[in-house]
Amino acid sequence: MRGQKIRGMIMVAMALLLVFAAACSKKDNTQASGSPAAQTGSASPSAEATTPAAEVKAEDPLGKFDPPIEVSVVGTTGTNVLFADGESINDNIMTRTYKDILGIQFVNKWVSDASQTVEKMNLSINTNNFPDISKVDVNQLHRMIKQDQLADLTEAYEKYASPLLRKAMEYGGGEGFEAASVDGKIYGMPVPVDYFENAAIMYIRQDWLDKLKLQAPKTIDELVTVATAFAQQDPDGNNKADTYGIALDNTLGMAFDGVAAAYKGYRAIWIKDGEGKLAYGSVQPEMKAALAKLQELYKAKAIDPEFGAKDWGKAADDIGAGKGGIYFGAFWQPLYPLSTTKTHTPESDWTAYPIPAGADGTIVPKRPTNVYNWMVARKGMANPEALVKSMNLWAEMWIEGGKYNDLFYKEIQGSDKYKGKEIHQYAKPYFFDDPGKNMVIGKQFRAAMEKDDGSLVTHPDGKWKWDAYKNNEPNGWAFMKYLSESEAVLEQYGENFVHQSFLGAPTDTMVKRLANLNKIESETFTKIIMGTSNIDEFDKFVKQWKQLGGDAITEEVNAWASAK
Structure with missing residues (x-):
């Protein structure tokens, strides 16, 4: 189990720390712990035997700093970050709660719009001028590790992480730690989202199915029939040829994934081949068959004919306007864009279904990782355990069974003052989810x-959603749809997923070549689907991908896998 591996890695690292400490204690006790001797000292066999990792003492996960400490972070603004009257990004109910309970005063080193945060963080890394605690992506994480800019969080996690925090961090085997760990040391705390965040679900306009007297498709061939009917049989009844079957955008996304999975084609992730080695899904033979079917769908006008010119936002607008009848998306997408269809057409309805089965009758979706960001502590930060403690507090507020569930769900989020304010976005240092909550x-x-x-709805994050549903509040329909239908589809999938198998840091060749390879892939696949390129163009793409760095990346990825 990957989770056991993470715990084992931590314990080994802690054991080494204790061994080093034991060895150094035999030397001149005036020697500084940061001296070369302290850093490279080795222990005798007897020292190793008498200092097991189990002796590491756990500390109070919510122990208060007294006097209070100041910790700098990045403040992020955006359309989903709203503040109550009299509060701001610098002073609000959450900043005060963390100070009252933990003795941590969070201050913003800078504030930026969410769309500019990555660029701003890149600049701060280049100039070595970033906050005590930052949220970074995988590329930023490994730049900072290579540049020796980050604190080692191994000891802080082992000593201070609460059971609820460990539950979130190690859910599904703790895959979020893979990219954040080097030589047995943890340099980043994962920022998980829902475990099934990127698993495709097929949503269909149920009112269109009913009008055309069609059944929901269970196979690819049935999908072709339904999608073609939605494009050609005027399902909205306005006597205009203005509808299409499947919504797709120029990133290809989950609609591509939902169709390709029927052919065991898995785009843009690393999968295990027949020999157990890692192989890039987009260049496998199964992908060619998937592209041929997508080309067929496009030719029949079953796919949005303008998808190549539409980004995700524009495709979502079309769904709201009642243009598309089949939408492949995440579990939460009844919230957006599906709910906007009801604004345009109140009598409309969507139903969640599994993606189509393959020829063998099985449904095997892909599941990319659910960790794309990490929280890191600046090397030299006086109290790096403040990162773990503050994450503990959020876990105790957000995750079911937490000590402060009532404080968050009833006194804060449940109050009139914070209603509709997306108060969870205030979490410090940064929001992370409970991967198994939904x-x-x-x-x-x-x-x-x-x-x-x-x-029967006992989860604190479910109670208010049930009330919203029963009281016909604005998001009540969407809550009901994704919790009763989308989650049922994910449960139906069971363990039948093809997971992202490469969870390490970007390899050297990825850093140099991956952006160009991704561009070639996207352009080639789009041209094949639209019919401007023959299906055999796929074979040329595979050859080109290998020559332009794909083979080198494959070697590097497998070297990572072998070293695990």
């Missing part, structure tokens, strides 16, 4: 709907 709430929601008994 699956739990989904089961409770379905049981409550079956018996019309809201008391």
Whole structure:
């Protein structure tokens, strides 16, 4: 189990720290711990035997700093960050809560719009002028590790991480630690989202199915039939040829993934081949068959004919305007864009279904990782454990069973003052989710709907969503859809996923060549789908991909896998 491996890695690192400490204690006790001797000292066999990792003492996960300490972070603004009257990004209910409970005063080293945060962070890394705690992506993380800019968080995590924080960090085997760990040391705390965040679900306009007297498709061939009918049989009844079957955008995204999975084609992730080695999904033979089917769908006008010129936002606008009838998306997409269809057409309805099965009758979606960011502490930060403690506090507020569930869900989020303010976005240092939360709430929601008994929804993040549904509040329909239907589809998938198998740092050749390879891939696939390139163009693409760095990347990725 990957989770056991993470714990083992931490314990080994802690054991080494204790061994080093034991060895150094035999030397002149005036020697500075940062001296070369302290850093390279080795222990005798007897020292190793008498200092097991189990002796590492756990500390109070929520122990208060007294006197209070000041910790700098990055403040982020955006359309989903709204503040109550009299509060701001610098002073709000959450900044005060962290100071009251933990003795941590968070201050913003700078504030930027969410769209500019990555660029601003890159500049701060280049100039070595970043906050005590930052949120970074995988490329930034490894630049900072290579440049020796980050604190080692191994000891802080082992000593201070609470059970609830470990539950979130190590969910699904702790894959978020893979990219953040070097030589047994942890340099970043994962920022997980829902475990199934990027697993495709097929949403279909149920009112269109009913009008055309069609059944929801279970296979690829049935999908072709339904999508073509949505494009050609005027499902909206306006006597205009203005609808299409499948919504797709120029990033290709989940609609591509939902169709390709029926052919065991898995774009843009590393999968295990027949010999157990890692192989890039986009260049496997199965992808050619998937592209041929997508080309067929496009030719039949079953796919949005203008997808190549539309970004995700424009494709979402079309869904709201009632143009598309099949949308492949994440579990949460009833919130957006599907709910906007009801604004345009109140009598419309969407139903969540599994993606189409392959010829063998199986459904095997891809599941990319659910960790794309990490929280890191600046090397030289006086109290790096403040990062772990503050994450502990958020876990105790956000995750079911936490000590401060009532404080967050009832006194803060449940108050009139913070209603509709997306208050979870205030979490410090930065928001992270409980990866398994929605699956739990989904089961409770379905049981409550079956018996019309809201008391069966016990999760604190589910109770208010149930009330919103029963009271016909603006998001009530969307909550009901994704918790009762989308989560049921994910549960139906079970363990039948093809997971992203490469979870390490970007390899040297990835850093140099991957952007260009991705561009070639996107352009080639788009041209094949639209019919401007023959399907055999795929074979030329594979050859080009290998020559322009793909083979080198494959070697590097497999070297990483072998070293695990």
